[in-house]
Amino acid sequence: MIHDDGTLPQEARQAYTSMFGHLRIVSRPDADREIDARLADYPRCLAYRRSHPLALKLFDCPLLAQTPRLVLLDSDVLFFRRPEEVLSWVDRGQAESFFNPDFQDAYTISREAAQQRWGVTLWPQVNTGLSLLPREVLDLAWCENWLGDESITDLKEIAWREQTLLALSASRLGKGGLLPESYEVSFNPEMANNAVSRHYVGDMRSQFYAEGVLLVRRSLKP
Amino acid sequence: MSSPHPRLTAGRLWWLFKLNCQRGWRTAWYEYQVMPRILQWRVPVEFPAENRAEIHLLTSHKDWLFAAWMLASFFH
Numbered sequence: 001m002i003h004d005d006g007t008l009p010q011e012a013r014q015a016y017t018s019m020f021g022h023l024r025i026v027s028r029p030d031a032d033r034e035i036d037a038r039l040a041d042y043p044r045c046l047a048y049r050r051s052h053p054l055a056l057k058l059f060d061c062p063l064l065a066q067t068p069r070l071v072l073l074d075s076d077v078l079f080f081r082r083p084e085e086v087l088s089w090v091d092r093g094q095a096e097s098f099f100n101p102d103f104q105d106a107y108t109i110s111r112e113a114a115q116q117r118w119g120v121t122l123w124p125q126v127n128t129g130l131s132l133l134p135r136e137v138l139d140l141a142w143c144e145n146w147l148g149d150e151s152i153t154d155l156k157e158i159a160w161r162e163q164t165l166l167a168l169s170a171s172r173l174g175k176g177g178l179l180p181e182s183y184e185v186s187f188n189p190e191m192a193n194n195a196v197s198r199h200y201v202g203d204m205r206s207q208f209y210a211e212g213v214l215l216v217r218r219s220l221k222p
Numbered sequence: 223m224s225s226p227h228p229r230l231t232a233g234r235l236w237w238l239f240k241l242n243c244q245r246g247w248r249t250a251w252y253e254y255q256v257m258p259r260i261l262q263w264r265v266p267v268e269f270p271a272e273n274r275a276e277i278h279l280l281t282s283h284k285d286w287l288f289a290a291w292m293l294a295s296f297f298h
Contacts, residue, residue, distance in 0.1 A: 002289075005282040012286035019290060020265050020297070053282065061278040069275040075289035079296045090275045132275075197295075206245055208288065209252030216295045217256065220263055 003060050004028050005053040031060050038063055042140045044147035054162040057128065062138040069095070074129040074199065078212040081196045085179055086132060095134035097170035100199055101178040102127035102185050107164040108157040109149070114168060117149065123177060126167035127185045129199035132176075137169045260290045265297050 002008075002016060006028030013025055039046040039059065049055040061072050071086060077100075089098060102125040105111065114122040143165055146152050152164060170176060184191050185199040191211065200208040242250040277296075281289040 001276055001278050003278065003280045005280060007283040008281060008286060009283050012281070012283070015261050015286075015290060019261070019263060020293060053280070057280045061280070065276055065278065067273055067276045071275055071277045073277060073279050073292060073296065075279065075281050075285040075292050077292050079292075079298075083296070093274060206249040209249055209256065213252060213256055213291060216291060216298075217259070220260075220294055220298055 001026060001061075001064065001066075003031065003056055003064075005056060026060070026064060031056065031064065035060055035063055039140070042144045044144050045140055048147055048153075048161070052158055052161070054159065058143070058162045058165055059138070062133065062135045065135050067135075069093075069132070069134045072128065072131040072133060076200045076205065076208055077129050077197055078200070078208065078216055079197045080191075080212075080215055081182075083183075083196050085183070085196075086130075089132045094175070095136065095173075096132070096176035097134065097137050097173065098132040098176045098179050099123075099167070099170070100127035100130040100183050100185050100197075101125055101181055103187070106160050107167060108154050108160050109151040109164060113151060114171075118146070118168075118172075120168055120172050121174070123167055123171045125178065126163065126170070127199060127201075128163045128166050129185065129201070130179065130183060130197065131166065132179075133166075133170070137166070137173060139169060139172070142169065142172065257287045257291070260287065260294055263290075263294050265294075 002023060002025045004025060004027050008025070016023060016025065035049065036046065039049060045059065049059050057072065061070060069090075071090075085098070089096065105124055106127065107122070109122075111122040111124065114120045146165060146168055152161060180196075182192065182194050182196045184195045184197065185201055187202075187204060191198045198212060200212060279289055279293070
């Protein structure tokens, strides 16, 4: 399922349909109609969703999912090997959450503060570029509560807010953890030899072309 | 909302020139020449409807080609 942030051109819709056959593309107006209604009793969640496109990842993906679990992928991730751990998670059918392992805690709140304020043992180094989630990981009442906290809503860190909330949500349930390091997120000039995937975060965007696309292209030969 | 294909004015051409000098012409070549080639790719097999776990992806006019590469690398 592809979630349009409201700017997706028609050309992209046609391309996705030609390339991947049946897939659902959710337009922003359709998503707004459905999700706004679901968030009606959660004003902070609604305000956050209206203020930042990454909030669609947090709310729309689980709320619109038609399966009990979902694989959430960022567009700047590439796969170089068969993702056995992902496929095994699909087969196991357990309500566990797994994430890309980051090289840092990219959160708006410290782990100590999360423990102190809500009794949540926040998992370290969660990166939501590749997330395996049970739908029930999203608890709107908890998100509403967290969004009332000054650290969570710090505007300087708004790009990390969605990641913080997903990490808090999964940590609260306490089932799952991080994928192996071979699901790489790093600023290293070259990826590890055993990399299954790489998330080209931040300034690594040029490496997406020069390293990632170069390798993927060899195997795809489009 | 910005257009996916902004008009090529003299100012924009100058901005693009400076951007490409800064990031390197190899990167520019990949962006303009290699990235669109993914559009010729087709998913190799018809996947049965997956009722255990869906794939979800948030995308935009800026990164939809990246997303196409990502999905192709995943399904391949």
